[in-house]
Amino acid sequence: MNNDIEIKGQTQDQQPGLENKMNPEPIVIRDSYEGSGKLDGKVALITGGDSGIGRSVAVHFAREGAQVAIVFLNEDEDALATKEMVEAEGTECLLIQGNIQDEHFCREAVVETVEKFGKLNVLVNNAAEQHPRESIRDISTEQLTETFSTNIFSxxxxxxxxxxxxxxGDSIINTTSVTAYRGSEELLDYSSTKGAIVSFTRSLSGNLAEKQIRVNAVAPGPIWTPLIPATFDEEKVEKFGKYTPLGRPGQPSEVAPSFVFLACEDSSYFTGQVLHPNGGQVLNG
Structure with missing residues:
Protein backbone atom coordinates (compact mmCIF):
# COMPACT_ATOMS: atom_id res chain seq x y z
CA MET A 1 0.00 0.00 0.00
CA ASN A 2 1.29 3.48 -0.86
CA ASN A 3 1.15 5.61 2.29
CA ASP A 4 2.74 8.63 0.62
CA ILE A 5 -0.48 10.44 -0.28
CA GLU A 6 -0.77 14.08 -1.28
CA ILE A 7 -2.20 16.22 1.49
CA LYS A 8 -4.00 19.31 0.27
CA GLY A 9 -4.12 22.60 2.16
CA GLN A 10 -7.20 22.60 4.39
CA THR A 11 -8.45 23.67 7.78
CA GLN A 12 -11.32 22.87 10.11
CA ASP A 13 -12.76 25.38 12.53
CA GLN A 14 -13.18 23.24 15.64
CA GLN A 15 -11.53 20.42 17.53
CA PRO A 16 -11.23 17.50 17.69
CA GLY A 17 -12.04 17.69 13.96
CA LEU A 18 -13.98 15.51 11.55
CA GLU A 19 -12.46 12.69 9.54
CA ASN A 20 -15.21 12.80 6.93
CA LYS A 21 -14.17 16.38 6.04
CA MET A 22 -10.51 15.50 5.38
CA ASN A 23 -8.98 15.38 1.88
CA PRO A 24 -7.76 12.73 1.49
CA GLU A 25 -9.29 10.73 4.31
CA PRO A 26 -6.73 8.85 6.44
CA ILE A 27 -5.92 5.20 5.83
CA VAL A 28 -7.63 3.25 8.61
CA ILE A 29 -6.34 -0.27 7.95
CA ARG A 30 -4.36 -1.71 5.08
CA ASP A 31 -6.07 -4.36 2.99
CA SER A 32 -3.20 -6.78 3.57
CA TYR A 33 -3.52 -6.67 7.37
CA GLU A 34 -4.66 -10.14 8.40
CA GLY A 35 -6.06 -10.69 11.88
CA SER A 36 -4.93 -13.82 13.67
CA GLY A 37 -7.15 -13.85 16.74
CA LYS A 38 -4.64 -12.03 18.94
CA LEU A 39 -7.49 -10.38 20.87
CA ASP A 40 -10.16 -13.06 20.69
CA GLY A 41 -12.48 -12.81 23.69
CA LYS A 42 -11.09 -9.44 24.76
CA VAL A 43 -13.05 -6.25 25.42
CA ALA A 44 -11.41 -2.87 24.74
CA LEU A 45 -12.44 0.67 25.66
CA ILE A 46 -10.89 3.38 23.47
CA THR A 47 -11.19 7.12 24.10
CA GLY A 48 -11.20 9.26 20.97
CA GLY A 49 -12.16 6.12 19.09
CA ASP A 50 -14.36 7.82 16.51
CA SER A 51 -11.57 8.97 14.18
CA GLY A 52 -7.86 9.17 13.50
CA ILE A 53 -5.60 6.85 15.49
CA GLY A 54 -8.47 5.83 17.77
CA ARG A 55 -10.61 4.68 14.83
CA SER A 56 -7.73 2.73 13.36
CA VAL A 57 -7.04 1.06 16.71
CA ALA A 58 -10.71 0.12 17.04
CA VAL A 59 -10.79 -1.50 13.58
CA HIS A 60 -7.49 -3.33 14.11
CA PHE A 61 -8.67 -4.62 17.49
CA ALA A 62 -11.90 -5.80 15.88
CA ARG A 63 -10.01 -7.60 13.12
CA GLU A 64 -8.07 -9.35 15.88
CA GLY A 65 -11.32 -10.48 17.51
CA ALA A 66 -12.00 -7.91 20.23
CA GLN A 67 -15.32 -6.34 21.14
CA VAL A 68 -14.88 -2.58 21.22
CA ALA A 69 -16.37 0.40 23.03
CA ILE A 70 -15.40 3.83 21.76
CA VAL A 71 -15.76 7.14 23.58
CA PHE A 72 -16.28 10.29 21.52
CA LEU A 73 -17.21 13.92 22.16
CA ASN A 74 -19.60 15.18 19.46
CA GLU A 75 -18.49 13.65 16.15
CA ASP A 76 -21.66 11.61 15.60
CA GLU A 77 -21.13 10.90 11.90
CA ASP A 78 -17.53 9.79 12.38
CA ALA A 79 -18.49 7.63 15.36
CA LEU A 80 -21.24 5.87 13.41
CA ALA A 81 -18.84 5.25 10.54
CA THR A 82 -16.33 3.71 12.94
CA LYS A 83 -19.05 1.51 14.43
CA GLU A 84 -19.88 0.24 10.94
CA MET A 85 -16.20 -0.50 10.25
CA VAL A 86 -15.82 -2.40 13.52
CA GLU A 87 -19.00 -4.40 12.98
CA ALA A 88 -17.92 -5.20 9.41
CA GLU A 89 -15.09 -7.14 11.05
CA GLY A 90 -17.66 -9.42 12.65
CA THR A 91 -17.66 -8.09 16.18
CA GLU A 92 -19.63 -5.63 18.32
CA CYS A 93 -19.08 -1.91 18.86
CA LEU A 94 -20.54 0.25 21.62
CA LEU A 95 -20.68 4.03 21.14
CA ILE A 96 -20.41 6.19 24.26
CA GLN A 97 -20.77 9.95 23.85
CA GLY A 98 -19.58 12.43 26.44
CA ASN A 99 -16.86 14.73 27.73
CA ILE A 100 -13.87 12.95 29.25
CA GLN A 101 -13.03 16.06 31.26
CA ASP A 102 -15.91 14.97 33.51
CA GLU A 103 -14.77 12.31 36.00
CA HIS A 104 -18.34 11.11 36.51
CA PHE A 105 -18.72 10.49 32.76
CA CYS A 106 -15.44 8.54 32.70
CA ARG A 107 -16.74 6.26 35.47
CA GLU A 108 -20.06 5.81 33.70
CA ALA A 109 -18.32 4.95 30.40
CA VAL A 110 -16.46 2.12 32.10
CA VAL A 111 -19.65 0.91 33.80
CA GLU A 112 -21.55 0.99 30.49
CA THR A 113 -18.79 -1.00 28.77
CA VAL A 114 -18.76 -3.68 31.46
CA GLU A 115 -22.55 -3.88 31.53
CA LYS A 116 -22.62 -4.33 27.74
CA PHE A 117 -19.79 -6.84 27.33
CA GLY A 118 -19.42 -8.35 30.81
CA LYS A 119 -15.79 -7.37 31.32
CA LEU A 120 -12.95 -5.04 30.35
CA ASN A 121 -9.47 -6.17 29.31
CA VAL A 122 -7.83 -3.30 27.44
CA LEU A 123 -8.08 0.41 28.21
CA VAL A 124 -6.75 2.75 25.53
CA ASN A 125 -6.39 6.36 26.71
CA ASN A 126 -6.10 8.10 23.36
CA ALA A 127 -8.24 11.27 23.18
CA ALA A 128 -6.42 14.62 23.11
CA GLU A 129 -6.65 18.27 22.08
CA GLN A 130 -4.02 20.84 21.09
CA HIS A 131 -4.03 24.59 20.50
CA PRO A 132 -0.90 26.26 19.06
CA ARG A 133 0.20 29.60 20.52
CA GLU A 134 3.23 31.69 19.58
CA SER A 135 4.02 32.66 23.18
CA ILE A 136 3.41 31.18 26.61
CA ARG A 137 1.77 34.50 27.42
CA ASP A 138 -0.93 33.64 24.90
CA ILE A 139 -1.95 30.47 26.75
CA SER A 140 -4.95 31.35 28.87
CA THR A 141 -5.77 29.65 32.15
CA GLU A 142 -8.89 28.31 30.45
CA GLN A 143 -6.88 26.71 27.61
CA LEU A 144 -4.34 25.29 30.06
CA THR A 145 -7.08 23.72 32.14
CA GLU A 146 -8.89 22.35 29.08
CA THR A 147 -5.76 20.77 27.62
CA PHE A 148 -4.65 19.14 30.85
CA SER A 149 -8.19 18.00 31.70
CA THR A 150 -8.58 16.26 28.35
CA ASN A 151 -5.07 14.94 27.78
CA ILE A 152 -3.89 13.71 31.18
CA PHE A 153 -6.49 14.18 33.94
CA SER A 154 -8.91 11.97 31.99
CA GLY A 169 -2.69 -10.12 31.82
CA ASP A 170 -4.88 -7.13 30.97
CA SER A 171 -3.43 -3.96 29.51
CA ILE A 172 -3.55 -0.17 29.69
CA ILE A 173 -2.17 1.73 26.69
CA ASN A 174 -1.72 5.50 26.69
CA THR A 175 -1.18 7.70 23.65
CA THR A 176 1.66 10.15 24.18
CA SER A 177 3.55 11.95 21.37
CA VAL A 178 6.89 12.63 19.77
CA THR A 179 6.51 16.13 21.28
CA ALA A 180 7.04 14.63 24.74
CA TYR A 181 10.64 13.96 23.69
CA ARG A 182 11.58 16.76 21.29
CA GLY A 183 9.19 19.45 22.56
CA SER A 184 7.11 21.82 20.47
CA GLU A 185 7.61 25.58 20.53
CA GLU A 186 4.00 26.22 19.47
CA LEU A 187 2.36 23.53 21.59
CA LEU A 188 3.73 24.18 25.06
CA ASP A 189 0.74 22.95 27.03
CA TYR A 190 0.04 20.00 24.71
CA SER A 191 3.64 18.76 24.73
CA SER A 192 3.73 19.19 28.52
CA THR A 193 0.73 16.90 28.88
CA LYS A 194 2.38 14.38 26.59
CA GLY A 195 5.49 14.42 28.75
CA ALA A 196 3.27 13.88 31.77
CA ILE A 197 1.73 10.86 30.03
CA VAL A 198 5.17 9.27 29.66
CA SER A 199 5.83 9.71 33.38
CA PHE A 200 2.30 8.53 34.20
CA THR A 201 2.84 5.40 32.11
CA ARG A 202 6.16 4.55 33.73
CA SER A 203 4.91 5.23 37.25
CA LEU A 204 1.62 3.37 36.84
CA SER A 205 3.40 0.38 35.33
CA GLY A 206 5.41 -0.01 38.52
CA ASN A 207 2.33 0.52 40.64
CA LEU A 208 0.41 -2.25 38.86
CA ALA A 209 3.27 -4.69 38.18
CA GLU A 210 2.40 -6.85 41.18
CA LYS A 211 -1.13 -7.24 39.77
CA GLN A 212 0.38 -8.29 36.41
CA ILE A 213 -1.53 -5.51 34.64
CA ARG A 214 0.74 -4.07 31.98
CA VAL A 215 0.92 -0.33 31.27
CA ASN A 216 2.61 0.95 28.11
CA ALA A 217 2.35 3.86 25.69
CA VAL A 218 2.67 4.77 22.02
CA ALA A 219 4.32 8.04 20.97
CA PRO A 220 3.27 8.77 17.38
CA GLY A 221 5.07 11.28 15.22
CA PRO A 222 3.19 13.37 12.63
CA ILE A 223 0.12 11.30 11.75
CA TRP A 224 -2.63 12.37 9.32
CA THR A 225 -5.65 12.68 11.63
CA PRO A 226 -8.52 15.20 12.01
CA LEU A 227 -6.59 16.96 14.75
CA ILE A 228 -4.14 18.31 12.15
CA PRO A 229 -6.48 20.39 9.93
CA ALA A 230 -8.37 21.32 13.10
CA THR A 231 -5.15 22.76 14.55
CA PHE A 232 -3.07 24.33 11.78
CA ASP A 233 -3.55 26.65 8.81
CA GLU A 234 -3.52 25.49 5.17
CA GLU A 235 0.17 26.20 4.62
CA LYS A 236 1.30 24.18 7.63
CA VAL A 237 -1.06 21.34 6.76
CA GLU A 238 0.48 21.03 3.28
CA LYS A 239 3.97 20.78 4.81
CA PHE A 240 2.86 18.47 7.62
CA GLY A 241 5.25 15.59 8.29
CA LYS A 242 7.66 16.35 5.46
CA TYR A 243 10.47 17.10 7.92
CA THR A 244 10.72 13.45 9.05
CA PRO A 245 13.51 11.19 7.74
CA LEU A 246 10.88 9.30 5.71
CA GLY A 247 9.77 12.63 4.26
CA ARG A 248 6.03 12.24 4.84
CA PRO A 249 3.37 12.07 7.52
CA GLY A 250 2.28 8.69 8.79
CA GLN A 251 -1.14 7.09 8.48
CA PRO A 252 -3.24 5.82 11.42
CA SER A 253 -2.89 2.34 9.87
CA GLU A 254 0.86 2.60 10.53
CA VAL A 255 0.32 3.32 14.22
CA ALA A 256 -2.51 1.02 15.25
CA PRO A 257 -0.46 -2.22 14.99
CA SER A 258 1.67 -0.90 17.86
CA PHE A 259 -1.47 -0.83 19.99
CA VAL A 260 -2.35 -4.37 18.89
CA PHE A 261 1.09 -5.54 19.97
CA LEU A 262 0.82 -3.87 23.38
CA ALA A 263 -2.71 -5.17 23.92
CA CYS A 264 -2.00 -8.83 23.15
CA GLU A 265 0.12 -11.58 24.64
CA ASP A 266 2.98 -10.89 22.21
CA SER A 267 4.04 -8.05 24.55
CA SER A 268 3.71 -10.05 27.78
CA TYR A 269 7.19 -8.89 28.92
CA PHE A 270 6.56 -5.23 28.10
CA THR A 271 5.49 -2.78 30.78
CA GLY A 272 6.43 0.85 31.35
CA GLN A 273 7.60 1.09 27.74
CA VAL A 274 6.91 3.52 24.87
CA LEU A 275 6.79 2.58 21.18
CA HIS A 276 7.76 5.23 18.62
CA PRO A 277 6.05 5.09 15.19
CA ASN A 278 7.36 8.49 14.10
CA GLY A 279 8.85 8.31 10.62
CA GLY A 280 12.43 7.75 11.73
CA GLN A 281 13.03 10.44 14.34
CA VAL A 282 15.62 9.08 16.78
CA LEU A 283 14.73 10.03 20.33
CA ASN A 284 16.17 9.60 23.81
CA GLY A 285 13.65 7.50 25.67
Whole structure:
Protein backbone atom coordinates (compact mmCIF):
# COMPACT_ATOMS: atom_id res chain seq x y z
CA MET A 1 0.00 0.00 0.00
CA ASN A 2 1.29 3.48 -0.86
CA ASN A 3 1.15 5.61 2.29
CA ASP A 4 2.74 8.63 0.62
CA ILE A 5 -0.48 10.44 -0.28
CA GLU A 6 -0.77 14.08 -1.28
CA ILE A 7 -2.20 16.22 1.49
CA LYS A 8 -4.00 19.31 0.27
CA GLY A 9 -4.12 22.60 2.16
CA GLN A 10 -7.20 22.60 4.39
CA THR A 11 -8.45 23.67 7.78
CA GLN A 12 -11.32 22.87 10.11
CA ASP A 13 -12.76 25.38 12.53
CA GLN A 14 -13.18 23.24 15.64
CA GLN A 15 -11.53 20.42 17.53
CA PRO A 16 -11.23 17.50 17.69
CA GLY A 17 -12.04 17.69 13.96
CA LEU A 18 -13.98 15.51 11.55
CA GLU A 19 -12.46 12.69 9.54
CA ASN A 20 -15.21 12.80 6.93
CA LYS A 21 -14.17 16.38 6.04
CA MET A 22 -10.51 15.50 5.38
CA ASN A 23 -8.98 15.38 1.88
CA PRO A 24 -7.76 12.73 1.49
CA GLU A 25 -9.29 10.73 4.31
CA PRO A 26 -6.73 8.85 6.44
CA ILE A 27 -5.92 5.20 5.83
CA VAL A 28 -7.63 3.25 8.61
CA ILE A 29 -6.34 -0.27 7.95
CA ARG A 30 -4.36 -1.71 5.08
CA ASP A 31 -6.07 -4.36 2.99
CA SER A 32 -3.20 -6.78 3.57
CA TYR A 33 -3.52 -6.67 7.37
CA GLU A 34 -4.66 -10.14 8.40
CA GLY A 35 -6.06 -10.69 11.88
CA SER A 36 -4.93 -13.82 13.67
CA GLY A 37 -7.15 -13.85 16.74
CA LYS A 38 -4.64 -12.03 18.94
CA LEU A 39 -7.49 -10.38 20.87
CA ASP A 40 -10.16 -13.06 20.69
CA GLY A 41 -12.48 -12.81 23.69
CA LYS A 42 -11.09 -9.44 24.76
CA VAL A 43 -13.05 -6.25 25.42
CA ALA A 44 -11.41 -2.87 24.74
CA LEU A 45 -12.44 0.67 25.66
CA ILE A 46 -10.89 3.38 23.47
CA THR A 47 -11.19 7.12 24.10
CA GLY A 48 -11.20 9.26 20.97
CA GLY A 49 -12.16 6.12 19.09
CA ASP A 50 -14.36 7.82 16.51
CA SER A 51 -11.57 8.97 14.18
CA GLY A 52 -7.86 9.17 13.50
CA ILE A 53 -5.60 6.85 15.49
CA GLY A 54 -8.47 5.83 17.77
CA ARG A 55 -10.61 4.68 14.83
CA SER A 56 -7.73 2.73 13.36
CA VAL A 57 -7.04 1.06 16.71
CA ALA A 58 -10.71 0.12 17.04
CA VAL A 59 -10.79 -1.50 13.58
CA HIS A 60 -7.49 -3.33 14.11
CA PHE A 61 -8.67 -4.62 17.49
CA ALA A 62 -11.90 -5.80 15.88
CA ARG A 63 -10.01 -7.60 13.12
CA GLU A 64 -8.07 -9.35 15.88
CA GLY A 65 -11.32 -10.48 17.51
CA ALA A 66 -12.00 -7.91 20.23
CA GLN A 67 -15.32 -6.34 21.14
CA VAL A 68 -14.88 -2.58 21.22
CA ALA A 69 -16.37 0.40 23.03
CA ILE A 70 -15.40 3.83 21.76
CA VAL A 71 -15.76 7.14 23.58
CA PHE A 72 -16.28 10.29 21.52
CA LEU A 73 -17.21 13.92 22.16
CA ASN A 74 -19.60 15.18 19.46
CA GLU A 75 -18.49 13.65 16.15
CA ASP A 76 -21.66 11.61 15.60
CA GLU A 77 -21.13 10.90 11.90
CA ASP A 78 -17.53 9.79 12.38
CA ALA A 79 -18.49 7.63 15.36
CA LEU A 80 -21.24 5.87 13.41
CA ALA A 81 -18.84 5.25 10.54
CA THR A 82 -16.33 3.71 12.94
CA LYS A 83 -19.05 1.51 14.43
CA GLU A 84 -19.88 0.24 10.94
CA MET A 85 -16.20 -0.50 10.25
CA VAL A 86 -15.82 -2.40 13.52
CA GLU A 87 -19.00 -4.40 12.98
CA ALA A 88 -17.92 -5.20 9.41
CA GLU A 89 -15.09 -7.14 11.05
CA GLY A 90 -17.66 -9.42 12.65
CA THR A 91 -17.66 -8.09 16.18
CA GLU A 92 -19.63 -5.63 18.32
CA CYS A 93 -19.08 -1.91 18.86
CA LEU A 94 -20.54 0.25 21.62
CA LEU A 95 -20.68 4.03 21.14
CA ILE A 96 -20.41 6.19 24.26
CA GLN A 97 -20.77 9.95 23.85
CA GLY A 98 -19.58 12.43 26.44
CA ASN A 99 -16.86 14.73 27.73
CA ILE A 100 -13.87 12.95 29.25
CA GLN A 101 -13.03 16.06 31.26
CA ASP A 102 -15.91 14.97 33.51
CA GLU A 103 -14.77 12.31 36.00
CA HIS A 104 -18.34 11.11 36.51
CA PHE A 105 -18.72 10.49 32.76
CA CYS A 106 -15.44 8.54 32.70
CA ARG A 107 -16.74 6.26 35.47
CA GLU A 108 -20.06 5.81 33.70
CA ALA A 109 -18.32 4.95 30.40
CA VAL A 110 -16.46 2.12 32.10
CA VAL A 111 -19.65 0.91 33.80
CA GLU A 112 -21.55 0.99 30.49
CA THR A 113 -18.79 -1.00 28.77
CA VAL A 114 -18.76 -3.68 31.46
CA GLU A 115 -22.55 -3.88 31.53
CA LYS A 116 -22.62 -4.33 27.74
CA PHE A 117 -19.79 -6.84 27.33
CA GLY A 118 -19.42 -8.35 30.81
CA LYS A 119 -15.79 -7.37 31.32
CA LEU A 120 -12.95 -5.04 30.35
CA ASN A 121 -9.47 -6.17 29.31
CA VAL A 122 -7.83 -3.30 27.44
CA LEU A 123 -8.08 0.41 28.21
CA VAL A 124 -6.75 2.75 25.53
CA ASN A 125 -6.39 6.36 26.71
CA ASN A 126 -6.10 8.10 23.36
CA ALA A 127 -8.24 11.27 23.18
CA ALA A 128 -6.42 14.62 23.11
CA GLU A 129 -6.65 18.27 22.08
CA GLN A 130 -4.02 20.84 21.09
CA HIS A 131 -4.03 24.59 20.50
CA PRO A 132 -0.90 26.26 19.06
CA ARG A 133 0.20 29.60 20.52
CA GLU A 134 3.23 31.69 19.58
CA SER A 135 4.02 32.66 23.18
CA ILE A 136 3.41 31.18 26.61
CA ARG A 137 1.77 34.50 27.42
CA ASP A 138 -0.93 33.64 24.90
CA ILE A 139 -1.95 30.47 26.75
CA SER A 140 -4.95 31.35 28.87
CA THR A 141 -5.77 29.65 32.15
CA GLU A 142 -8.89 28.31 30.45
CA GLN A 143 -6.88 26.71 27.61
CA LEU A 144 -4.34 25.29 30.06
CA THR A 145 -7.08 23.72 32.14
CA GLU A 146 -8.89 22.35 29.08
CA THR A 147 -5.76 20.77 27.62
CA PHE A 148 -4.65 19.14 30.85
CA SER A 149 -8.19 18.00 31.70
CA THR A 150 -8.58 16.26 28.35
CA ASN A 151 -5.07 14.94 27.78
CA ILE A 152 -3.89 13.71 31.18
CA PHE A 153 -6.49 14.18 33.94
CA SER A 154 -8.91 11.97 31.99
CA UNK A 155 -6.38 9.16 32.05
CA UNK A 156 -6.39 9.22 35.84
CA UNK A 157 -10.20 9.15 35.81
CA UNK A 158 -10.43 6.21 33.41
CA UNK A 159 -7.74 4.14 35.09
CA UNK A 160 -9.33 4.63 38.51
CA UNK A 161 -12.68 3.49 37.11
CA UNK A 162 -11.26 0.58 35.11
CA UNK A 163 -8.96 -0.97 37.72
CA UNK A 164 -11.62 -2.92 39.62
CA UNK A 165 -12.43 -4.72 36.35
CA UNK A 166 -8.90 -5.42 35.08
CA UNK A 167 -7.21 -8.75 35.77
CA UNK A 168 -3.71 -10.18 35.48
CA GLY A 169 -2.69 -10.12 31.82
CA ASP A 170 -4.88 -7.13 30.97
CA SER A 171 -3.43 -3.96 29.51
CA ILE A 172 -3.55 -0.17 29.69
CA ILE A 173 -2.17 1.73 26.69
CA ASN A 174 -1.72 5.50 26.69
CA THR A 175 -1.18 7.70 23.65
CA THR A 176 1.66 10.15 24.18
CA SER A 177 3.55 11.95 21.37
CA VAL A 178 6.89 12.63 19.77
CA THR A 179 6.51 16.13 21.28
CA ALA A 180 7.04 14.63 24.74
CA TYR A 181 10.64 13.96 23.69
CA ARG A 182 11.58 16.76 21.29
CA GLY A 183 9.19 19.45 22.56
CA SER A 184 7.11 21.82 20.47
CA GLU A 185 7.61 25.58 20.53
CA GLU A 186 4.00 26.22 19.47
CA LEU A 187 2.36 23.53 21.59
CA LEU A 188 3.73 24.18 25.06
CA ASP A 189 0.74 22.95 27.03
CA TYR A 190 0.04 20.00 24.71
CA SER A 191 3.64 18.76 24.73
CA SER A 192 3.73 19.19 28.52
CA THR A 193 0.73 16.90 28.88
CA LYS A 194 2.38 14.38 26.59
CA GLY A 195 5.49 14.42 28.75
CA ALA A 196 3.27 13.88 31.77
CA ILE A 197 1.73 10.86 30.03
CA VAL A 198 5.17 9.27 29.66
CA SER A 199 5.83 9.71 33.38
CA PHE A 200 2.30 8.53 34.20
CA THR A 201 2.84 5.40 32.11
CA ARG A 202 6.16 4.55 33.73
CA SER A 203 4.91 5.23 37.25
CA LEU A 204 1.62 3.37 36.84
CA SER A 205 3.40 0.38 35.33
CA GLY A 206 5.41 -0.01 38.52
CA ASN A 207 2.33 0.52 40.64
CA LEU A 208 0.41 -2.25 38.86
CA ALA A 209 3.27 -4.69 38.18
CA GLU A 210 2.40 -6.85 41.18
CA LYS A 211 -1.13 -7.24 39.77
CA GLN A 212 0.38 -8.29 36.41
CA ILE A 213 -1.53 -5.51 34.64
CA ARG A 214 0.74 -4.07 31.98
CA VAL A 215 0.92 -0.33 31.27
CA ASN A 216 2.61 0.95 28.11
CA ALA A 217 2.35 3.86 25.69
CA VAL A 218 2.67 4.77 22.02
CA ALA A 219 4.32 8.04 20.97
CA PRO A 220 3.27 8.77 17.38
CA GLY A 221 5.07 11.28 15.22
CA PRO A 222 3.19 13.37 12.63
CA ILE A 223 0.12 11.30 11.75
CA TRP A 224 -2.63 12.37 9.32
CA THR A 225 -5.65 12.68 11.63
CA PRO A 226 -8.52 15.20 12.01
CA LEU A 227 -6.59 16.96 14.75
CA ILE A 228 -4.14 18.31 12.15
CA PRO A 229 -6.48 20.39 9.93
CA ALA A 230 -8.37 21.32 13.10
CA THR A 231 -5.15 22.76 14.55
CA PHE A 232 -3.07 24.33 11.78
CA ASP A 233 -3.55 26.65 8.81
CA GLU A 234 -3.52 25.49 5.17
CA GLU A 235 0.17 26.20 4.62
CA LYS A 236 1.30 24.18 7.63
CA VAL A 237 -1.06 21.34 6.76
CA GLU A 238 0.48 21.03 3.28
CA LYS A 239 3.97 20.78 4.81
CA PHE A 240 2.86 18.47 7.62
CA GLY A 241 5.25 15.59 8.29
CA LYS A 242 7.66 16.35 5.46
CA TYR A 243 10.47 17.10 7.92
CA THR A 244 10.72 13.45 9.05
CA PRO A 245 13.51 11.19 7.74
CA LEU A 246 10.88 9.30 5.71
CA GLY A 247 9.77 12.63 4.26
CA ARG A 248 6.03 12.24 4.84
CA PRO A 249 3.37 12.07 7.52
CA GLY A 250 2.28 8.69 8.79
CA GLN A 251 -1.14 7.09 8.48
CA PRO A 252 -3.24 5.82 11.42
CA SER A 253 -2.89 2.34 9.87
CA GLU A 254 0.86 2.60 10.53
CA VAL A 255 0.32 3.32 14.22
CA ALA A 256 -2.51 1.02 15.25
CA PRO A 257 -0.46 -2.22 14.99
CA SER A 258 1.67 -0.90 17.86
CA PHE A 259 -1.47 -0.83 19.99
CA VAL A 260 -2.35 -4.37 18.89
CA PHE A 261 1.09 -5.54 19.97
CA LEU A 262 0.82 -3.87 23.38
CA ALA A 263 -2.71 -5.17 23.92
CA CYS A 264 -2.00 -8.83 23.15
CA GLU A 265 0.12 -11.58 24.64
CA ASP A 266 2.98 -10.89 22.21
CA SER A 267 4.04 -8.05 24.55
CA SER A 268 3.71 -10.05 27.78
CA TYR A 269 7.19 -8.89 28.92
CA PHE A 270 6.56 -5.23 28.10
CA THR A 271 5.49 -2.78 30.78
CA GLY A 272 6.43 0.85 31.35
CA GLN A 273 7.60 1.09 27.74
CA VAL A 274 6.91 3.52 24.87
CA LEU A 275 6.79 2.58 21.18
CA HIS A 276 7.76 5.23 18.62
CA PRO A 277 6.05 5.09 15.19
CA ASN A 278 7.36 8.49 14.10
CA GLY A 279 8.85 8.31 10.62
CA GLY A 280 12.43 7.75 11.73
CA GLN A 281 13.03 10.44 14.34
CA VAL A 282 15.62 9.08 16.78
CA LEU A 283 14.73 10.03 20.33
CA ASN A 284 16.17 9.60 23.81
CA GLY A 285 13.65 7.50 25.67
Missing amino acids: MFHFVKAALPHLQA
